[in-house]
Amino acid sequence: MHIVFDAFGIKPGSGSIVIGNVVQGWSELTHGDRITVLCDGEAPFPIPEGVEVGAVASPFSGKLG
Numbered sequence: 050m051h052i053v054f055d056a057f058g059i060k061p062g063s064g065s066i067v068i069g070n071v072v073q074g075w076s077e078l079t080h081g082d083r084i085t086v087l088c089d090g091e092a093p094f095p096i097p098e099g100v101e102v103g104a105v106a107s108p109f110s111g112k113l114g
Contacts, residue, residue: 050080053103056088069094076100 054072059065076084076097085101086092092102 051083054086059093065093
């Protein structure tokens with residue numbers, strides 16, 4: 050399975066800690082899933098080994114973009 054986390058709206062703080070922990074936990078499972086985090090530039094949380102980062106332009110403008 051390919052799991053994609055949309056991290057465009059995640060900013061540094063408690064939200065990024067929670068999502069970062071979910072990505073970390075999922076990456077530690079022995080399931081063989083492919084994990085990708087989509088973000089605008091650098092990821093807002095540490096990326097575990099084996100997790101791909103898809104740095105693309107934000108699809109939103111304004112407060113989230």
